[in-house]
Amino acid sequence: MAETLLFNALREAIDEEMARDPHVCVMGEDVGHYGGSYKVTKDLYEKYGELRVLDTPIAENSFTGMAVGAAMTGLRPIVEGMNMGFLLLAFNQISNNMGMLRYTSGGNYTIPAVVRGPGGVGRQLGAEHSQRLEAYFHAVPGIKIVAVSTPTNAKGLMKAAIRDDNPVLFFEHVLLYNLSEELPEGDYICALDQAEVVREGTDITILTYSRMRHHCLKAVQSLEAEGVDVELIDLISLKPFDMETIRASIRKTHKVLIVEECMKTGGIGAELMALITEQCFDDLDARPVRLSSQDIPTPYNGTLENLTIIQPHQIVEAARALKAGVI
Amino acid sequence: MTQADTSRDATGGTLEASGAPGCSAESTHVAGPHAERLENLYPGTPATVDREQGLVLYRDMVLGRRFEDKCAEMYYRGKMFGFVHLYNGQEAVSTGVIKAMKAQHDWFCSTYRDHVHALSCGVPAREVMSELFGKETGCSKGRGGSMHLFSREHHLLGGYAFIGEGIPVALGAAFTSRYKRDALGDASSDSVTAAFFGDGTCNIGQFYECLNMAALWKLPILFVVENNKWAIGMDHNRATSDPEIWRKAAAFGIPGEEVDGMDVLAVRAAAQRAIERARSGEGPTLLECLTYRYRGHSLADPDELRAQAEKEFWAQRDPIKRLAVHLTEHNLASGDELKAIDREIDAEVADAVEFALAAPEPSGEELTRYIWAED
Ligand SMILES: Cc1ncc(C[n+]2csc(CCOP(=O)(O)OP(=O)(O)O)c2C)c(N)n1
Ligand SMILES: [Mg+2]
Numbered sequence: 001m002a003e004t005l006l007f008n009a010l011r012e013a014i015d016e017e018m019a020r021d022p023h024v025c026v027m028g029e030d031v032g033h034y035g036g037s038y039k040v041t042k043d044l045y046e047k048y049g050e051l052r053v054l055d056t057p058i059a060e061n062s063f064t065g066m067a068v069g070a071a072m073t074g075l076r077p078i079v080e081g082m083n084m085g086f087l088l089l090a091f092n093q094i095s096n097n098m099g100m101l102r103y104t105s106g107g108n109y110t111i112p113a114v115v116r117g118p119g120g121v122g123r124q125l126g127a128e129h130s131q132r133l134e135a136y137f138h139a140v141p142g143i144k145i146v147a148v149s150t151p152t153n154a155k156g157l158m159k160a161a162i163r164d165d166n167p168v169l170f171f172e173h174v175l176l177y178n179l180s181e182e183l184p185e186g187d188y189i190c191a192l193d194q195a196e197v198v199r200e201g202t203d204i205t206i207l208t209y210s211r212m213r214h215h216c217l218k219a220v221q222s223l224e225a226e227g228v229d230v231e232l233i234d235l236i237s238l239k240p241f242d243m244e245t246i247r248a249s250i251r252k253t254h255k256v257l258i259v260e261e262c263m264k265t266g267g268i269g270a271e272l273m274a275l276i277t278e279q280c281f282d283d284l285d286a287r288p289v290r291l292s293s294q295d296i297p298t299p300y301n302g303t304l305e306n307l308t309i310i311q312p313h314q315i316v317e318a319a320r321a322l323k324a325g326v327i
Numbered sequence: 328m329t330q331a332d333t334s335r336d337a338t339g340g341t342l343e344a345s346g347a348p349g350c351s352a353e354s355t356h357v358a359g360p361h362a363e364r365l366e367n368l369y370p371g372t373p374a375t376v377d378r379e380q381g382l383v384l385y386r387d388m389v390l391g392r393r394f395e396d397k398c399a400e401m402y403y404r405g406k407m408f409g410f411v412h413l414y415n416g417q418e419a420v421s422t423g424v425i426k427a428m429k430a431q432h433d434w435f436c437s438t439y440r441d442h443v444h445a446l447s448c449g450v451p452a453r454e455v456m457s458e459l460f461g462k463e464t465g466c467s468k469g470r471g472g473s474m475h476l477f478s479r480e481h482h483l484l485g486g487y488a489f490i491g492e493g494i495p496v497a498l499g500a501a502f503t504s505r506y507k508r509d510a511l512g513d514a515s516s517d518s519v520t521a522a523f524f525g526d527g528t529c530n531i532g533q534f535y536e537c538l539n540m541a542a543l544w545k546l547p548i549l550f551v552v553e554n555n556k557w558a559i560g561m562d563h564n565r566a567t568s569d570p571e572i573w574r575k576a577a578a579f580g581i582p583g584e585e586v587d588g589m590d591v592l593a594v595r596a597a598a599q600r601a602i603e604r605a606r607s608g609e610g611p612t613l614l615e616c617l618t619y620r621y622r623g624h625s626l627a628d629p630d631e632l633r634a635q636a637e638k639e640f641w642a643q644r645d646p647i648k649r650l651a652v653h654l655t656e657h658n659l660a661s662g663d664e665l666k667a668i669d670r671e672i673d674a675e676v677a678d679a680v681e682f683a684l685a686a687p688e689p690s691g692e693e694l695t696r697y698i699w700a701e702d
Contacts, residue, residue, distance in 0.1 A: 022510065022511055023511075025506065025510070048510075049510060051505070051506055051509055051510040052506075052510050056540065057536070057539055057540060057543070059532075059536035059539070059540070061492075061495065061532070061533055061536070062494075062495040062498070062532075062533050062536035062537050062540065063495070063536075063540070064495070065492060065494070065495025065496050065498070065499065065533065066495045066496075066498045066499040066502055066537075066540065067499060068495070068496050068499055069436075069484065069495065069496035069497060069498060069499020069500045069501075069502070069503070070499035070500070070502050070503050070506070071499070072484060072496070072499065072500065073434065073484075073499065073500045073503040073504075074503055074507075075502075075503050075506060092489060092492055093492065093495065096487075096489055096492060097487075097492065097496065101485070102697055102698065102699075102700065103470055103697045103698050104467060104470055104471045104475040104477070104485075105467050105470075105471060105475070105477035105479075105485060105697075106465070106466070106467040106468025106469070106470045106471060106477065106697055107468065107696070107697040108466075108467065108477040108478060108479040108485075109477065109479055109484075109485075110700040112700070141698060142698050142699070164700075165700035165701070166699055166700050
């Protein structure tokens, strides 16, 4: 069977869900005629019409708010952030409206909406286009947050997010759209709240997500050669964390390394570490270790940019030290 | 307005305005430029109502007024907490618009000043009062409070506490209406949405963004500005380049109307025109209703900024008294009948208080309920 690129896997998911349920619609900047900035909705407007694949003016807070109102009254909108960073303008709609409204309304309304788009540090895109908003949005109650990392989970998670009755923040990564792999056949979905055990191992647990999964895989190859047996877990769900899977792994390895692309302060790893300390303290043989991006705006210069985010060799070193008990 | 301005015309009479009528911030009117605009307003043809309709409007406005008065009483008696924004003086807008729409069919969106909109939508006074008391029987189960009244049953999209954020939500409801008709082929989908918000809110981006999108896609929506001249302590004329908000519609190629917001029949007539346009697929309308809030911004506001002459000007144009005069002069109802309605409303409000006082608190065991759709 032919391989599918990640952006096409997402497109397939949206296409299939739009065909399955006429209430599913897409809105955002350049999602229609232009096909989306990363071609995730290419040609869908021709198939479903301009109302169902709605090109909006550049007005993030208002079109995101419009999606909230549409979701409250029966539609299932997918909002594309042309770049997830732009959704800072819609922070109010995502937190006050999507996140809190069901609660403040005492259950009057549900908001089945997906907010998706490219996040993460790309190649020299500059600070504003290299953001990791998952950490900023992490404290918002009432939203689910997922990060996809392969064509297979991208498709399965997108379908699950669309079918979910809660608002889902759906993080893709600018550098992963061209990953390709053979997709499972038929109509499959991946659970939104389940971590993926990418590789089983017994020495240390590595927890990661999004593009860093691939950095970790590279590291795991060299670690394997050195005899370090890593259990690699892709978190997938950043909110809530799949603590069951995480606990089970730490019970086995007693050592945990967190690898993330977001900044260290107030990051995903910070919360994860707190939970691990609370829930797995007695199972730990060493303090949990965290590898995060520097707490700085992502620099444009390529060398500096590489120094800002974690590289595979740093993962190897940290894992080696953790196993050897010298960390 | 300076002190010198206020003293210039003590008669309160109509002044000739130069240029655009009555919009100048340098108004010499004793009660200020907002009052001057109202006086110079070209009186459109008000709605005609029969006895039954007239009494519906009267009843709704009195309910709004008496309910809010009771809220003030309960707030000062320590039964209700937080920021409580009352609607006294503005009743003609809520009643004029909402009672011209179809209950439980059309959609309504409000702000933190939302009690009376909720009542006009048909949310029972018991449920609204319960919500203000934080009780389980509240329309938002005691989780929302004064600024977050919601009722799916009555198509109240909610009270939104952040300036401007309700407008896009209302736009979304209007989008759904069009989507159902044109994308799902449901010819019966003709619901219209009304978004209510204040003069100060017309300076935020979402207002303009949504006028643009509504015009672009011809969405069935009424943008109802309740221009009460004040945004807390910010005088409208100090906050905006052109105080005549209705004129901003022209930039988006949609109809804009300036309405006497103290006259429920004028509001109703303007709303009916806008609803008709929206329902027949002609798109949005911007209604600027000139009105005034009698009380401070919220019950926590000492209300020290506003001139006495200004307050008196608007109090003399009380929308409830005005409708009462209309109904009696046109022999649609007698003074005694109206007094009887007032008493009924008082009883309804008293009942709401009694009900809310006796109602159960939400259970602590349900603290985390309603976060997720499944729960
Ligand atoms: C985004 C935001 N900024 C500031 C406030 C504080 N605030 C509450 S009401 C208000 C004034 C609004 O005035 P207006 O739109 O005229 O409505 P009115 O209160 O007169 O009904 C302000 C500044 C807020 N609620 N939201
Ligand atoms: Mg105001």
